[in-house]
Amino acid sequence: MATRAKKPESPSLFAAAGLDHDAPRPLADKLRPQSLAAVVGQDHLLGPDGALTRMIETRSLGSLVFWGPPGTGKTTVARLLAHATDLEFVQISAVFSGVADLKKVFDAARERRETGQGTLLFVDEVHRFNRAQQDSFLPVMEDGTVVLVGATTENPSFELNAALLSRARVLVFRSLDAAAVEKLLVRAEAAEGRALPLDAEARAALIRMADGDGRASLTLAEEVWRAARKDEVFDLATLQEIVQRRAPIYDKSQDGHYNLISALHKSVRGSDPDAALYWFCRMVDAGEDPLFLARRIVRMAVEDIGLADPQALVVANAAKDAYDFLGSPEGELAIANAVIYVATAPKSNAAYKAYGAAMRAAKQGGSLLPPKHILNAPTKLMQQEGYAAGYEYDHDAPDAFSGQDYFPESLGRQSFYHPVERGFERDIRKRLEWWAKLRRERGGG
Numbered sequence: 218m219a220t221r222a223k224k225p226e227s228p229s230l231f232a233a234a235g236l237d238h239d240a241p242r243p244l245a246d247k248l249r250p251q252s253l254a255a256v257v258g259q260d261h262l263l264g265p266d267g268a269l270t271r272m273i274e275t276r277s278l279g280s281l282v283f284w285g286p287p288g289t290g291k292t293t294v295a296r297l298l299a300h301a302t303d304l305e306f307v308q309i310s311a312v313f314s315g316v317a318d319l320k321k322v323f324d325a326a327r328e329r330r331e332t333g334q335g336t337l338l339f340v341d342e343v344h345r346f347n348r349a350q351q352d353s354f355l356p357v358m359e360d361g362t363v364v365l366v367g368a369t370t371e372n373p374s375f376e377l378n379a380a381l382l383s384r385a386r387v388l389v390f391r392s393l394d395a396a397a398v399e400k401l402l403v404r405a406e407a408a409e410g411r412a413l414p415l416d417a418e419a420r421a422a423l424i425r426m427a428d429g430d431g432r433a434s435l436t437l438a439e440e441v442w443r444a445a446r447k448d449e450v451f452d453l454a455t456l457q458e459i460v461q462r463r464a465p466i467y468d469k470s471q472d473g474h475y476n477l478i479s480a481l482h483k484s485v486r487g488s489d490p491d492a493a494l495y496w497f498c499r500m501v502d503a504g505e506d507p508l509f510l511a512r513r514i515v516r517m518a519v520e521d522i523g524l525a526d527p528q529a530l531v532v533a534n535a536a537k538d539a540y541d542f543l544g545s546p547e548g549e550l551a552i553a554n555a556v557i558y559v560a561t562a563p564k565s566n567a568a569y570k571a572y573g574a575a576m577r578a579a580k581q582g583g584s585l586l587p588p589k590h591i592l593n594a595p596t597k598l599m600q601q602e603g604y605a606a607g608y609e610y611d612h613d614a615p616d617a618f619s620g621q622d623y624f625p626e627s628l629g630r631q632s633f634y635h636p637v638e639r640g641f642e643r644d645i646r647k648r649l650e651w652w653a654k655l656r657r658e659r660g661g662g
Contacts, residue, residue, distance in 0.1 A: 245435040248404055253297045256290050258397035258431065262388055269298065269388070278302050280358050280365040282343070282373050282382070285390025288430030291368040292341065294390075299337040304364060305329055307338050311345035319353055326362045336363045343367030344376035351378045358384050392429025399424060401431050405438050413438055414445040419456040426460065474505070478513060481556075485514075486521045490560035497556045507549055511537040514555050518562075525565035525640030532558045563640030571634035578631060585625035618652060620659035 250256045253263050253273070262269045272278050278298060283291040292308075299306035307322060326336040340346075340354075357363045358381075365385060369376060373387050393401075402424070406412050415423060423441070427434035437460055441451065444459045451459065477500050484492035500510060515537065518529040536555035540548030594604035609619035624630050636642035636649065 243436065244405055244408075244439045245432045248401070248408060248435060249293055250290070250297065253294065253301060256294060256297070257400050258393035259290055259294070259390055261391070263294070268386075269294070273298070273301050276302055278304070278337070278364050280363075280385040281367070282377065282385045282387045283366065283368045283390055284370075284373050284387055286370055286392050286429060288427075288432035288434075289390040289393060290431065291390055292339065295337065295339040295366045295368070298366065299339075302335075302337070304335045304337040307336055307363075309338070309340055311340060311342040311350075316350060316353065319350065323353075323357050323362060326357065330362055335361075338363040338365050340365065340367045342369065344369040344371045344373070348378055351381050355380055355384065393427070393431050393434075394429070395421075395424050398427050398429075398431065398434045401434055402438060405435055409442065411442070413441055414450045415441065415456060416450055416452050419451050419453045422453050422456060423460075477503075477505075478510075481510075482513065482517060482521075485517050485556070485560045486564065488560055488564060490557045493556050493560040494553060497553060501549055507540055507545065507552055508537065511540055511552050511555070514552065514559055517559050520569045521564055521566060522559060522562045522640075523565045523568035523642070524645060525563040525567075525637065525642045527641060529559050529562045563642075565637045565639055565642050567634060567636050567642060574633040575631075578628070578633070582625070582628055585628055588622065588624070588626055590621065591623055616655065618655055620652075620656040 253269070256263055259267075261267055264270065283295065285291060295308075296306055298304075307326070309318065309322060322338060326338065329336055343351075354363075354365055358365050367377075367385070373382060402413060402420075413420060413423075423437055424434065426437055440460050441456070445451065477496055481493055481496040481500065484496055497510060501507065511533070515530065515533040518533040522529040533555045536551045539551035542548070543551065589603045590605065590607040592599070592604040594600045594606075599605075609621055611617050611619045614620075622630055634649075636646040638646065
């Protein structure tokens with residue numbers, strides 16, 4: 218299900234797509250850039266020293282993967298690259314194409330190549346192809362039958378074959394900043410011959426609603442023009458009523474999910490309750506499962522706070538239980554309380570590191586037996602073998618501390634847990650130092 222666009226003889230790319238200029242088209246389609254210089258928001262790729270600019274100057278285009286959020290110009294840039302390098306532009310979508318479609322596209326590209334015409338094959342949503350389908354691109358990429366340009370909103374490191382990635386350069390498309398979206402709105406006003414009927418506050422809000430998506434900003438502008446009566450100017454409240462609001466760009470199973478939970482976790486670790494609350498609310502607003510967030514906060518309590526404040530785990534678990542009991546929307550407040558608590562608690566990863574170190578020792582040491590003096594001796598044979606011999610009952614020892622060694626004899630005494638001088642662990646540290654002193658005095662090592 219490929220669509221082909223002939224290389225235009227005039228600057229218009231709509232003719233290349235076989236479109237009638239008089240046919241009704243969305244504003245975003247009408248304003249599709251006609252040259253690479255007209256693309257906004259991707260100066261790191263298309264500026265004077267940009268990666269794509271350098272490729273075009275040398276007229277040497279290798280296979281590429283465009284990675285970035287929707288509405289940042291990936292399709293447009295691919296089409297314009299084909300024009301700039303005299304390649305036939307062929308577009309397919311991984312959503313609608315299968316192996317048979319790919320074979321037809323490759324065969325056509327081979328025939329085209331025999332006449333001296335190269336092909337730029339643009340694959341939208343390339344990450345939706347399975348591993349075997351992705352592998353089918355490798356031969357035609359290697360022999361130059363096609364220059365592949367794949368577009369994806371997902372992290373290529375996770376979604377694309379290593380073999381395909383090794384043959385293509387990944388270029389990152391960035392979300393449009395406010396200045397870039399404003400530039401698009403100015404172009405739209407020039408094309409429509411009228412200003413957007415928004416006051417300054419409403420215009421700024423519309424730019425924020427676009428969420429870095431150029432196509433969405435033009436769609437929102439169209440909605441505003443459709444809704445406005447003669448001489449009407451919308452304020453912020455009216456704008457929100459008219460266009461409602463865009464759902465946040467956030468896929469709970471993909472990059473947005475992992476990026477935001479990482480931001481929340483690191484804000485907690487960095488003891489910034491305000492930033493932590495912001496990222497928590499971003500995820501709740503996007504429809505994240507509050508119980509997933511509650512579980513992650515429990516993780517933060519044990520990983521980043523640990524015994525510096527043992528109450529953190531209690532609070533985190535209580536927040537989870539409160540959400541189970543209250544449900545939405547009241548239950549989210551309990552989790553928000555836990556977010557603030559863990560963000561403001563003293564931090565220590567000493568227990569986390571001690572667990573890792575002890576686990577490594579356990580794995581490396583093998584099946585070492587405990588020392589015989591701490592083994593029970595319920596039978597005469599065990600007593601004859603020395604089980605329990607020499608064991609000192611700590612409660613009968615001075616200070617309720619015998620100072621004996623409890624590690625396997627072949628391993629020797631180890632030290633895994635090193636509490637920090639923060640929170641409750643300061644007290645634990647004092648106890649450990651006192652016990653270490655007594656152990657030395659009593660010959661326990």
